[in-house]
Structure formats: C-alpha cells, structure tokens
Amino acid sequence: MSATFRIIIVGGGIAGLAAAVALRDKQREITVFEQASQLNEIGAGISLQPNASKIVEDWWGLKDALQQRKSAVDQGARVVYHRQDLQDVLREAATGTDRPGCPVMIRTSSRVISCDVDAGAVTLDDGSTATADLVIAADGIKSKMRRFVLGRDQNAIPTGISAYRFMIPMEELEAIAEFTQFINPRDEYTTMVLCHDHRLVMGPVRKGEAYSVVALVPDETLHEDSSSTSWTSHGEKSKMLGSFSDLPEWLLKPFRNVSSLGLWQLRDLEPLETWINGRCILIGDAAHAMLPTQGQGASQAIEDAEALSAFFQDIQCRPSPHDVHCRLQDAFASRHDRATLIQQYSRQQAKPATEKDSVKIKMDPEEFTSFNYTYNGAKDWLSKVQSKVQRSNNA
Numbered sequence: 001m002s003a004t005f006r007i008i009i010v011g012g013g014i015a016g017l018a019a020a021v022a023l024r025d026k027q028r029e030i031t032v033f034e035q036a037s038q039l040n041e042i043g044a045g046i047s048l049q050p051n052a053s054k055i056v057e058d059w060w061g062l063k064d065a066l067q068q069r070k071s072a073v074d075q076g077a078r079v080v081y082h083r084q085d086l087q088d089v090l091r092e093a094a095t096g097t098d099r100p101g102c103p104v105m106i107r108t109s110s111r112v113i114s115c116d117v118d119a120g121a122v123t124l125d126d127g128s129t130a131t132a133d134l135v136i137a138a139d140g141i142k143s144k145m146r147r148f149v150l151g152r153d154q155n156a157i158p159t160g161i162s163a164y165r166f167m168i169p170m171e172e173l174e175a176i177a178e179f180t181q182f183i184n185p186r187d188e189y190t191t192m193v194l195c196h197d198h199r200l201v202m203g204p205v206r207k208g209e210a211y212s213v214v215a216l217v218p219d220e221t222l223h224e225d226s227s228s229t230s231w232t233s234h235g236e237k238s239k240m241l242g243s244f245s246d247l248p249e250w251l252l253k254p255f256r257n258v259s260s261l262g263l264w265q266l267r268d269l270e271p272l273e274t275w276i277n278g279r280c281i282l283i284g285d286a287a288h289a290m291l292p293t294q295g296q297g298a299s300q301a302i303e304d305a306e307a308l309s310a311f312f313q314d315i316q317c318r319p320s321p322h323d324v325h326c327r328l329q330d331a332f333a334s335r336h337d338r339a340t341l342i343q344q345y346s347r348q349q350a351k352p353a354t355e356k357d358s359v360k361i362k363m364d365p366e367e368f369t370s371f372n373y374t375y376n377g378a379k380d381w382l383s384k385v386q387s388k389v390q391r392s393n394n395a
C-alpha cells in the first residue's frame with residue numbers, strides 16, 4: 001500500500017487553492033478538481049483582513065508575490081487585491097516547483113457530481129471516479145458537496161440585495177474631471193456612497209491601475225433578474241444606470257463607459273450543524289457563506305485552510321480513516337463557532353434586509369474588529385476556547 005497521503009479538493013476558488021497551499025507537503029498527493037475550463041476570477045477587488053493577510057503573507061510566505069500586485073488601502077491593516085491576482089498567487093504557490101512539498105495538480109473541466117464521504121470517493125460528470133484519504137469540499141456557495149456531508153440539501157438564502165461589480169481603468173477615470181474634483185481615485189482608501197437604500201463601495205486596486213466598484217441595490221429596485229448566484233453572471237449597463245439614476249451625474253459619468261458588468265444576488269447560509277462527515281469536510285462558502293458586509297468571506301476560507309494544515313501537520317504518510325476523522329473534528333471544533341459568529345454578525349450588519357430572523361450579536365464594531373483581527377491560528381484559538389470552558393466549569 002502506498003505511503004502517500006492523498007487529498008482531493010473540490011473547487012479551485014480561494015478556499016480550495018488556499019487549502020492546496022496550506023496542505024502541500026512531501027508524501028502528499030493533492031488534486032484539485034475544478035469544474036471551470038480555466039481558473040478565472042472576476043474583475044473586482046477583494047480585501048483580506050489582518051487575520052487572513054497574516055496567514056497568507058507571513059505564514060505561507062506569499063508577501064513578496066502579493067506585494068508586487070497589491071494596492072494597500074488606508075484602513076488599518078486591511079489589504080485590497082484584485083481577485084485574479086490573489087487567485088494567481090495562490091495557484092502558483094500550490095502548483096509551482098520552487099516551494100517545498102509535492103506540487104499540487106489542478107484538473108480543470110472536472111465537475112464533481114457526487115461523493116461517498118466514508119470511502120473518500122468522488123464521481124465526476126464524465127463518469128470517472130477518484131479516491132483519497134481526505135476530501136475537502138471547497139465548491140462555493142452553491143455547493144453540491146454539502147448534501148453529501150449533511151445528508152440533506154441546504155441552500156443559501158437570498159437577502160433581497162444584489163451587487164453589481166465592475167472595474168474602471170484608472171487612466172479613463174482620471175480623465176473625468178467631474179469625478180476627480182470630488183474623489184481622487186488613487187487615494188488608497190475605500191469610498192462609500194449612500195443614496196437612499198443604494199450603496200457604492202469603491203477603491204483602487206492593482207497599485208492604482210484600476211478602480212473597483214461594488215454597487216449594492218435592493219432587489220425591488222433592480223431592473224433585472226438576479227436569481228443567479230454565480231459571480232460570473234452579467235448585468236446590463238442601462239439597467240444598472242436606471243437603478244442608480246438618483247446619483248449625481250459626476251458619480252454616474254464614469255459608469256457610462258463600463259464594458260463588463262457582473263451581477264450577484266447576495267445570499268448567505270444558515271449556520272450548519274456540522275461541516276464534517278467521514279473523510280470529508282466543507283470549507284469556505286460551502287461551509288459558511290456570509291454576506292460581504294464585514295469583508296470576511298475569503299478571510300474565513302483562509303482561516304479554514306490554515307486550520308487543516310495545523311491539525312494535519314503531523315501526518316506525514318497515509319492516515320487511517322480514524323486519524324482523518326479525529327483531525328477533522330479538531331479542525332471543525334476550532335473553526336465552527338468563530339466562523340458562525342462572523343457569519344451572523346455580517347448578516348446583522350446588512351439590516352434591515354435580513355433583520356427579521358437574524359441572531360443578535362452583542363458586540364460593537366470595535367469589539368468585533370478586535371475579535372476578527374486578533375487571531376493567531378486555529379490551534380491557538382482552540383486552546384483559548386478550551387481554557388475558557390475549563391475556567392467556567394471550575395467556577
């Protein structure tokens with residue numbers, strides 16, 4: 001029997017690639033199955049907060065690769081990347097030959113349609129199967145793998161808000177004097193514009209090469225169908241301009257030349273009772289899709305990946321099913337309460353659209369920022385949680 005520890009990752013988004021980077025090691029054969037024909041992220045900015053940027057930049061050693069591309073914003077230690085840049089850096093770190101451990105194999109055009117969680121076997125849509133000691137389900141908010149872990153379907157819930165996202169080349173924007181007299185697009189901060197119940201969140205990315213805009217609209221004033229939950233669904237410019245027609249012309253003018261427009265209906269998941277079953281674990285949006293109000297979705301996916309690497313660190317050759325399951329239980333115990341709280345807080349911040357059913361988290365934004373940022377990895381977090389439980393049991 002081979003001594004190699006075999007790992008399958010379903011999904012090559014930020015969660016899947018982060019897990020590939022984190023788990024890469026000698027004696028490990030890691031395969032990522034990605035349904036798309038190539039790994040492409042959409043044209044938009046994504047911010048990583050210190051809890052995650054520390055892991056990616058310092059612990060995984062990707063700071064230089066990221067710094068060549070990033071545009072830091074002046075909001076504490078938050079860093080904004082172009083999504084494609086973050087994905088490229090993670091992919092190169094997973095598959096490159098210049099890092100320790102066996103390079104990860106990424107198989108594109110490979111859609112997984114089912115999983116036997118006890119056997120660690122996945123079936124692809126071409127009928128082929130693959131088996132591994134550990135299966136990581138990182139297949140996003142519309143996860144197909146979730147039903148095999150939970151034994152039932154659970155889908156994400158629409159929140160009543162949709163988001164357009166697009167990029168404007170910086171040179172083009174700087175030529176619009178009406179805009180630049182109010183906003184210097186090269187200033188490294190995030191600008192938010194509120195207009196009734198519409199919201200624009202904008203800022204520079206790629207060292208000021210482009211300006212990223214996310215435009216949030218309540219569904220009832222959206223002029224188009226937003227039922228798709230894919231990042232890659234397209235919006236229509238005339239309809240987007242119609243939704244934002246109350247904005248002043250100096251703000252709308254740069255939007256009139258936009259060539260490619262994405263549209264995303266914001267959804268989140270109810271917290272799941274478990275993320276693990278047999279040899280399989282859900283991570284990222286598949287486990288805890290959350291609203292972007294705290295900008296923590298990808299950061300939480302990165303924390304998941306770090307947790308897996310921490311709890312599987314001592315496994316240097318093929319583990320037994322029992323070993324795998326015990327480590328998955330530890331990873332889950334370290335992650336579930338924290339990710340769930342951030343998920344619920346993100347929902348609470350989206351009031352009033354989701355106010356009705358939300359769980360109230362009694363933290364002010366400052367406490368919450370500190371909770372988010374002062375994170376030192378899954379093992380440290382779990383030991384703090386366990387000590388707290390011990391103290392309260394002793395009291």
Ligand SMILES: Cc1cc2nc3c(=O)[nH]c(=O)nc-3n(C[C@H](O)[C@H](O)[C@H](O)COP(=O)(O)OP(=O)(O)OC[C@H]3O[C@@H](n4cnc5c(N)ncnc54)[C@H](O)[C@@H]3O)c2cc1C
Binds near residue numbers: 014034048141284
């Ligand atoms: C408007 C908006 C703004 C946001 N801004 C931020 C931010 O600033 N900071 C932040 O941290 N987070 C942000 N987020 C959240 C963040 O984008 C997500 O949490 C993150 O991208 C989730 O990554 P993922 O890998 O789990 O899922 P995804 O990125 O959805 O990746 C899943 C991958 O799995 C593949 N896949 C799906 N099904 C299968 C299958 N059956 N077989 C094989 N492959 C499959 C998909 O093709 C995809 O490549 C934002 C979200 C929104 C909506």
